[in-house]
Amino acid sequence: MPVDPAAPSLDAPPRPAAERPRRAFRIEATGEDDLHRARAGVIETAHGPIRTPTFVPLATKATVRTLLPAEVAELGFDIVLGNTFHLMLQPGHELIRHHGGLHRFMGWDGPIITDSGGFQVFSMGHGTVADEIKGRRGRKGQDAPAGSRSHARIESIEEEGVAFRSYVDGSRRFLSPETSMEVQAALGTDLAVVFDECTPFNVERDYTARSTERTHRWLERCLTWHERHAPGWQLVYGIVQGGVYDDLRREACQVVAASRCDAIAIGGSLGAHKDQMYEVVDWSTAELHRAAPDKPRHLLGIGDIDDLVRGVELGIDTFDCAMPTRIARHGMVLVPEPDRRWRVDLTQARWATSDEPLCDGCPCPACAHGFTRGYLHYLLRHRELTGMRLATQHNLAFVARTMAGLRRAIVDGRLAEEAAELRAGRLP
Numbered sequence: 001m002p003v004d005p006a007a008p009s010l011d012a013p014p015r016p017a018a019e020r021p022r023r024a025f026r027i028e029a030t031g032e033d034d035l036h037r038a039r040a041g042v043i044e045t046a047h048g049p050i051r052t053p054t055f056v057p058l059a060t061k062a063t064v065r066t067l068l069p070a071e072v073a074e075l076g077f078d079i080v081l082g083n084t085f086h087l088m089l090q091p092g093h094e095l096i097r098h099h100g101g102l103h104r105f106m107g108w109d110g111p112i113i114t115d116s117g118g119f120q121v122f123s124m125g126h127g128t129v130a131d132e133i134k135g136r137r138g139r140k141g142q143d144a145p146a147g148s149r150s151h152a153r154i155e156s157i158e159e160e161g162v163a164f165r166s167y168v169d170g171s172r173r174f175l176s177p178e179t180s181m182e183v184q185a186a187l188g189t190d191l192a193v194v195f196d197e198c199t200p201f202n203v204e205r206d207y208t209a210r211s212t213e214r215t216h217r218w219l220e221r222c223l224t225w226h227e228r229h230a231p232g233w234q235l236v237y238g239i240v241q242g243g244v245y246d247d248l249r250r251e252a253c254q255v256v257a258a259s260r261c262d263a264i265a266i267g268g269s270l271g272a273h274k275d276q277m278y279e280v281v282d283w284s285t286a287e288l289h290r291a292a293p294d295k296p297r298h299l300l301g302i303g304d305i306d307d308l309v310r311g312v313e314l315g316i317d318t319f320d321c322a323m324p325t326r327i328a329r330h331g332m333v334l335v336p337e338p339d340r341r342w343r344v345d346l347t348q349a350r351w352a353t354s355d356e357p358l359c360d361g362c363p364c365p366a367c368a369h370g371f372t373r374g375y376l377h378y379l380l381r382h383r384e385l386t387g388m389r390l391a392t393q394h395n396l397a398f399v400a401r402t403m404a405g406l407r408r409a410i411v412d413g414r415l416a417e418e419a420a421e422l423r424a425g426r427l428p
């Protein structure tokens with residue numbers, strides 16, 4: 001029975017282990033043969049079920065930009081992601097708690113996951129690590145990383161936590177395992193993520209090893225705080241770090257799998273290119289499949305169409321990524337063209353006279369209007385809000401159908417076939 005999320009009891013004593021939702025994840029079907037790690041399942045939360053595998057759209061600042069909550073749900077999404085770092089700075093988690101928690105504040109009554117703020121805060125300290133980790137430095141469609149804004153800078157990184165200057169008003173702020181969990185408890189989200197040190201790609205193995213060990217100490221502190229203070233229905237994701245090092249990743253998987261977390265996220269540097277990323281994910285899910293087969297697995301910050309297909313094959317249950325919504329606002333829409341990385345830039349001059357549809361055969365609400373690429377080009381070129389809204393709707397619908405198709409294929413025992421068709425450019 002869902003507990004009222006508006007009233008999380010922050011002063012409660014540690015709750016008995018028996019009250020914790022030990023079996024929050026139900027696996028309904030698994031992939032065939034070589035794809036046996038893939039699974040279709042359901043994560044049960046206080047705000048309803050999440051059908052997996054699935055993609056989690058970003059509601060970074062308490063809104064999926066340009067869309068209403070009901071529209072996001074109608075596209076087929078069960079869950080959205082709020083950003084701990086941004087929301088604690090603006091408008092502030094205490095204000096959101098005053099409004100009854102993040103669900104009530106933003107008008108979304110389905111499940112919400114919040115990240116820990118670790119990625120954003122360490123992006124400040126490591127310069128452009130945010131771009132580097134995702135291998136997308138300088139590419140069109142990237143918003144500035146948090147650390148590049150005026151005022152924002154890291155003051156110190158210590159065992160206790162990270163001190164930094166707010167990009168909002170320059171005030172001195174502090175984020176630690178405990179404060180991250182406290183913010184997420186105040187937001188009242190269904191799924192919280194532990195605070196970790198997000199290490200950049202181009203650091204030495206030795207640094208990565210020490211950083212990963214700190215992440216494990218912080219994991220323990222997060223879980224201890226959560227058990228004493230967080231709402232009983234809030235599930236916790238531990239995070240696997242370890243950079244691009246096979247042994248560090250496997251060891252991190254074992255530590256996190258053996259911890260008291262309810263689910264596991266794979267984070268940090270996944271390498272310099274896609275093949276290396278797939279390798280890191282492969283090591284990780286292989287180890288997790290042995291050590292914690294019944295805990296949901298989340299891949300942080302990954303969402304290209306080919307990455308979603310490969311991730312599902314490797315046994316990832318949920319993904320989040322800024323890509324579909326962010327590129328939409330920059331004028332790019334998803335199309336079933338693998339050679340073009342599944343995207344077309346409608347701001348390019350060649351589309352000005354085009355009477356082609358946005359995406360031929362797409363059943364999404366944006367395409368249903370029958371607008372031409374020429375019209376979309378005009379809207380997006382001039383940053384008209386309607387253009388951004390239509391592109392956002394289309395891109396999220398494209399990703400939602402991709403994930404729904406993969407889920408159906410696992411249930412029907414034809415994942416290999418579905419993956420091959422998507423890779424060949426079939427419209428999802």
Ligand SMILES: [Zn+2]
Nearest residue numbers: 362364367394
């Ligand atoms: Zn469409």
